[in-house]
Every structure is written in structure tokens, then in C-alpha cells.
Amino acid sequence: xxxxxxxxxxxxxxxxxxxxxxxxxxxxxxxxxxxxxxxxxxxxxxxxxxxxxxxxxxxxxxxxxxxxxxxxxxxxxxxxxxxxxxxxxxxxxxxxxxxxxxxxxxxxxxxxxxxxxxxxxxxxxxxxxxxxxxxxxxxxxxxxxxxxxxxxxxxxxxxxxxxxxxxxxxxxxxxxxxxxxxxxxxxxxxxxxxxxxxxxxxxxxxxxxxxxxxxxxxxxxxxxxxxxxxxxxxxxxxxxxxxxxxxxxxxxxxxxxxxxxxxxxxxxxxxxxxxxxxxxxxxxxxxxxxxxxxxxxxxxxxxxxxxxxxxxxxxxxxxxxxxxxxxxxxxxxxxxxxxxxxxxxxxxxxxxxxxxxxxxxxxxxxxxxxxxxxxxxxxxxxxxxxxxxxxxxxxxxxxxxxxxxxxxxxxxxxxxxxxxxxxxxxxxxxxxxxxxxxxxxxxxxxxxxxxxxxxxxxxxxxxxxxxxxxxxxxxxxxxxxxxxxxxxxxxxxxxxxxxxxxxxxxxxxxxxxxx
Numbered sequence: 001x002x003x004x005x006x007x008x009x010x011x012x013x014x015x016x017x018x019x020x021x022x023x024x025x026x027x028x029x030x031x032x033x034x035x036x037x038x039x040x041x042x043x044x045x046x047x048x049x050x051x052x053x054x055x056x057x058x059x060x061x062x063x064x065x066x067x068x069x070x071x072x073x074x075x076x077x078x079x080x081x082x083x084x085x086x087x088x089x090x091x092x093x094x095x096x097x098x099x100x101x102x103x104x105x106x107x108x109x110x111x112x113x114x115x116x117x118x119x120x121x122x123x124x125x126x127x128x129x130x131x132x133x134x135x136x137x138x139x140x141x142x143x144x145x146x147x148x149x150x151x152x153x154x155x156x157x158x159x160x161x162x163x164x165x166x167x168x169x170x171x172x173x174x175x176x177x178x179x180x181x182x183x184x185x186x187x188x189x190x191x192x193x194x195x196x197x198x199x200x201x202x203x204x205x206x207x208x209x210x211x212x213x214x215x216x217x218x219x220x221x222x223x224x225x226x227x228x229x230x231x232x233x234x235x236x237x238x239x240x241x242x243x244x245x246x247x248x249x250x251x252x253x254x255x256x257x258x259x260x261x262x263x264x265x266x267x268x269x270x271x272x273x274x275x276x277x278x279x280x281x282x283x284x285x286x287x288x289x290x291x292x293x294x295x296x297x298x299x300x301x302x303x304x305x306x307x308x309x310x311x312x313x314x315x316x317x318x319x320x321x322x323x324x325x326x327x328x329x330x331x332x333x334x335x336x337x338x339x340x341x342x343x344x345x346x347x348x349x350x351x352x353x354x355x356x357x358x359x360x361x362x363x364x365x366x367x368x369x370x371x372x373x374x375x376x377x378x379x380x381x382x383x384x385x386x387x388x389x390x391x392x393x394x395x396x397x398x399x400x401x402x403x404x405x406x407x408x409x410x411x412x413x414x415x416x417x418x419x420x421x422x423x424x425x426x427x428x429x430x431x432x433x434x435x436x437x438x439x440x441x442x443x444x445x446x447x448x449x450x451x452x453x454x455x456x457x458x459x460x461x462x463x464x465x466x467x468x469x470x471x472x473x474x475x476x477x478x479x480x481x482x483x484x485x486x487x488x489x490x491x492x493x494x495x496x497x498x499x500x501x502x503x504x505x506x507x508x509x510x511x512x513x514x515x
Contacts, residue, residue, distance in 0.1 A: 002501070005158075010177055012153030017144040017181075020076050021137050024083030028136075029129070031084070032091020033117070042092060046085075053085045057146050062287075065150060070285065070295045075147035075154075082143060083136045090132025094125030130193045134186055141182040145174075149286030151253065151295065155181075161284055164256055164414035166496050249278050250465065250472065253292045253304040256284040257413050258492050259350065259433060261502040263305035266479070267459060269506055273515055274475035288386055289314050297338050302465045303476075306342075307350060307455040313392040322453035335463070343466070344476040345458035346483040348433060352392070352452050354445050356427040357420060361443035368448040372427070373402045381405040382425035384413040392453065393429075400451045417496075433485055435492030457483075482513060 035042040060078050068074040098121045111120070145156035155174045162171030215223075250271055254264030261283050268279040282301065285292050293315050295301040308330060312322035316333055327342075334340045356366055356379075366372050381403075387393040388410060397403060409425060416428045417436045430437055430444060437444065459476050466473050491509060494500045 006155075006173060006177065009153060009155050009157055009174070010181070012157075013141070013144055013155045013178070013181060016072060016075055016147055016152060016154050017079070017137075017141045020079035020083055020140050020144070021133075023076070023080045024136055024140065025087055025133060027080065028084045028087025028132075029091050031088045032095065032129075035088070035092045036095040046089060046092070049085045049088055052081055057082065057143060058149065061146065061150050065291060065294065069298050069300050070151035070282075070291055071300055072147075072152045074150045075144070075152035079140050079143060079147075083140050086132040086136040086139070087129075090128045090135075091125065094128030094132075095121055097128070098124045127193070127197055130189065130196070134189045134193075137185050137189060138182045141185060142178060145178055148284065150291065151282045151285045151300075157284065160256065160286070161261065163412055164284060165258055165261065165499075165502075166414060166418070167499055248276075249280050250469070251280045251282065251300070251302045253282045253285050253295060253301040255288040255292070255305075256286055257288075257431070258435060258495050258502075259431065259488065260284060260288075260305065262488075262491050262495065262506060263346075263457065265502045265506045266510075267303065267305065267476075269503075269510055270479060270515060271472065271475050273510070274478065275469070275471045277469060277472065290386060296340060296460065296462060299462070299464070301462075303459055303461040305346075305457060306460045307457055309351065309392060309453040309455040310390075311460070312453065314390050317391075319391070321451075324454050324456070327456075334460070339463050340460050341463050341466070342458045343461050343473055344479040345456055345481070346479055347481040348483050348485045348488050349454055349456050350431050350433045350485075350488065351455040353430045353432050353447070354427065355420075355430045355437075355440075355442040356445065357423075358441045358443050360426060361445075366443065366445060368446045369401050369451070370448050372445050376403045376405050376427075379405055379426040380407040380409060380424070381427045382409040382411050382416050382419055383429040384416070385410045387429055397451060400449055433488040433492060435489060435494070435496040437489070438493075439497065478515070 031045065035045055057078065060081070061074060064074045064077060068077060102120055102124065103116060105120075144154050145159055147154045148156035148160050155178045158174030159171050159178075162168065162174060252264055252267050252271075254260040254267075264281055264283045268281045271277055271279050285295075289306065289310055292301060292304050296304065308324075308327065309322045311334070312318050312326070312330055316330070316337075322330070331342055334342065354369060354372065356372060360366065360375075360379075364371070364375050366375070383394065388408065389395075394408075405427075409419075411419060411425075416425070416430075417434075417440050419425045420428055420440065420442060428442075430442070432444075459479070461472070461476065487509070491505050494505045495502055
């Protein structure tokens with residue numbers, strides 16, 4: 001077990017979920033207090049929060065991406081929204097349950113509205129508020145696993161990577177660590193409940209808050225100046241450090257496939273071997289090109305491995321099929337539209353293919369896509385999520401061939417081979433460099449109408465980053481023509497079947513090729 005790998009993900013998971021929990025609690029607590037004081041709008045606001053809570057998390061992330069981009073910010077915003085409901089409801093209901101006599105008694109003693117809230121209503125509502133916090137915290141920690149879909153960190157990276165790489169121990173380890181963190185936080189919050197409620201710690205805390213607020217109110221100028229000084233000093237130091245680190249760091253993204261993990265690792269190791277630059281690797285970005293390309297344009301990523309056919313049809317939206325002769329046009333369009341360029345074409349072509357269970361191919365004498373189309377109404381067809389939406393995927397395929405499948409199933413790319421071995425699907429998409437393509441019980445069919453274009457692999461790089469670090473171009477160009485299709489198949493096989501890590505496979509390949 002790579003302790004460092006899981007430790008890094010564990011800390012990232014704590015940061016993401018902890019930030020979201022803190023923000024949800026602060027915002028939800030404030031909303032609950034406001035609603036209790038304005039009960040006429042309470043039902044409407046809680047209904048709105050309920051509706052937001054029912055939106056599927058993946059859909060909500062997809063909605064946020066055009067506005068907030070990929071990375072931690074998008075994940076935290078989504079987690080905060082989902083965490084609001086338990087806190088808003090528990091705060092509102094807890095304050096609602098405080099007896100009217102208690103409040104009137106406080107007012108008779110001359111307590112202000114805020115003092116009544118801190119010293120009377122808050123302590124009495126605290127048990128319900130803490131119950132809501134426990135529920136929200138456990139839910140947020142579990143939900144943080146989806147952060148990897150938008151390029152954020154956390155243990156979801158291990159879970160999703162394990163599924164993609166057919167590495168069950170990695171998936172199980174990531175899941176166990178998420179469960180452990182959730183249980184640990186739940187027990188800590190239960191202990192906090194005992195201290196604050198049963199040991200009357202809340203009363204002392206409320207008195208301290210009341211005194212602190214009074215002190216700040218009486219010394220506004222002094223406290224404000226101190227606070228502003230600390231913010232400016234901390235912000236300045238943080239900004240300076242981030243700028244220094246950012247300047248010397250290259251951010252590499254990759255797609256959520258075995259080959260994507262390998263190519264991301266390839267770029268990382270080549271850059272760090274041949275330059276003084278540090279690489280921050282964002283491996284397995286959910287959604288692939290559709291999420292990485294906007295990140296490249298916005299500057300969140302600096303480079304990533306891509307395929308010419310995908311760039312031509314998905315990024316540029318071209319309807320005509322891509323051919324090698326159009327590479328100069330592709331390069332020119334990337335430069336003029338996005339400020340990006342292609343540097344270092346690896347030397348292999350990884351195009352789509354269709355495969356059917358071997359027993360079906362033999363029974364019906366299937367050799368080509370046209371043969372396959374004849375029996376497609378009887379079959380269950382599985383493909384990765386984006387295949388059914390991209391123009392070079394399912395829409396284009398059924399417009400070229402008369403496919404009418406009995407059932408189509410969206411599934412993670414890493415699960416297709418398992419599904420076809422278990423008889424859950426009858427046919428599926430494959431990539432021509434898949435590591436399992438030679439050992440799986442499938443027959444890869446011939447694209448007799450030549451629907452699929454050329455998918456040569458290469459690196460898409462920000463021109464801004466190349467101008468800042470000229471040495472980067474030389475490092476990337478060292479990969480030109482170095483990887484053959486058989487090399488890629490062998491590396492994919494080592495990861496998917498022999499369960500070697502992408503880092504070790506790439507390191508061995510680079511050593512053997514004189515890098």
C-alpha cells in the first residue's frame with residue numbers, strides 16, 4: 001500500500017469536507033436564525049433548500065462547471081449547498097421549540113435581543129442544532145467522494161481510479177478511509193454534544209461570546225485595525241507564496257481511463273526529468289475532454305494528453321471526419337481560438353472500436369459493423385457516459401450504420417470488460433490500445449464504412465506556459481514518435497491486468513527508452 005498516496009488523499013478529503021462543513025454550518029446557522037425571526041418566509045426558504053437538495057450531485061456539479069470551473073471551488077460550493085438543509089432545518093426548529101415564557105423572562109431581566117439569543121435561545125436549541133450538524137457532517141464526508149469528478153482531490157480519486165484501473169484493493173481502501181473519517185467525525189461531534197449540553201459547556205461558551213462581543217463593540221477601532229492588519233499580512237504572505245509556487249508548477253490533467261492515467265504520469269515524469277519544473281498532476285478528470293478543455297482555456301490546467309479525432313469533432317465541433325492531412329488546420333484553429341498548441345505527437349493511434357461477445361460473433365458469423373447491425377435489436381450495448389453524447393460517438397455511429405440496440409447502458413469505462421465477462425452486456429465500445437483487448441472473450445469488429453477518424457495522441461499545451469517556460473517545449477518534443485501502439489497496449493495491460501501502478505510502468509518504460 002502506498003501510504004503517501006492515501007495519506008495525501010485523506011488530508012485533501014479532510015480539507016474539502018471540513019471547509020464545506022464549516023461553511024454549511026455558518027451559513028445554515030445564520031439562515032436558521034433569520035428564518036426564526038421572520039417566520040412568514042420560513043416555509044418558502046426551506047422549500048427552496050429542499051428542492052436544491054433533490055438535484056443529483058453530478059448534475060449540480062455539471063451546472064456549476066461553466067461558472068466556477070474545475071477544482072476545489074466547484075466541489076466545495078456543491079457540498080455547501082447540499083449541507084445547508086440539515087443545519088437550516090435543525091436551527092429553525094430548535095429555536096422554534098424554545099418556550100415563549102423563557103424568552104419573555106429574559107426580556108423582563110433586561111437582556112437585549114442578541115443576548116437573549118446567545119444566553120437563552122441558543123443553549124436551549126443546541127441539542128437539535130448539534131443533531132443536524134452530525135447528520136450534515138457524515139453526509140458531507142461521504143458526498144465529498146464525488147469531488148474527483150471536477151478535478152478536486154479527496155478519497156474519491158482512489159475509489160474512481162480503482163474502478164478505472166480494475167484495482168479492487170484501491171477502491172476498497174478509499175471507501176474504508178471515507179467510512180473511517182465519517183465515523184471518527186461523528187464520534188467527535190457526539191463528544192462535543194456531551195461537553196456542551198450535558199456538562200453545561202454551552203452556558204460558559206455563551207457568556208464568553210457575550211463578553212467578547214461587548215468588548216469588540218466598545219473597542220471597535222482598535223479591534224478593527226488589528227483584524228485588518230492581520231488579514232492584510234496573512235493575505236500578502238499567502239499571495240506571494242502562491243505566486244512563487246504557481247510560477248514553477250506545471251498543472252497536468254488527464255482523462256479517467258487507464259491510458260489517461262498512464263499518459264498523465266508520462267508527462268509528469270518526462271517534465272520533471274528534463275526540466276527544473278514541478279508538476280501537479282490532476283489525474284482522471286471526470287467528463288474527460290468536456291471538463292478539461294474549459295480548464296485549459298481558463299488557465300486552471302497547463303497541458304494534457306488529447307487525441308486528434310476528439311479535438312476535431314468534440315472541441316472544434318467539426319462534422320467532417322478528421323484525417324492526418326488536416327493536422328495543420330487543427331493546429332491553426334487551436335492557436336487562433338484557444339491560445340493552445342499541440343507539442344509532441346506520441347506516435348500511436350487510439351481509435352474507437354466495437355466489440356461483441358466471442359460466442360455471439362461465432363454463432364452469427366459477425367465480422368464487420370454491418371454484420372453486427374443485423375442482430376443489434378437483440379443485444380445489450382454498453383459504453384462510457386460521454387460516448388452517447390459526442391458526435392463521434394453514438395449519434396454519428398447510428399447515422400452511419402443501422403444500429404437499433406435492444407438496450408443501451410451507460411457505464412464507467414473501467415467496468416465494461418467486467419460487465420461483458422459477467423454477461424451483463426453483449427457488445428461494447430473499445431479503444432484499440434486497451435490492455436484487455438487481447439485477453440477478453442470478445443471479437444473486435446471491422447469498421448467497414450470507415451466511420452471512425454484518426455485518433456493520434458499528443459500533448460495540448462497552453463502557449464502562455466510555453467512562453468514562460470521555453471524548456472518545456474523541448475521536454476515534450478522528446479516524446480515525438482516514441483510510443484508505438486504495441487507499447488501502449490502493453491502498458492495498459494500491465495496496469496489493468498497485472499495491477500501495476502501507472503507511475504511504476506511509466507518509470508520503467510522511460511528508463512528502457514533512455515529518458
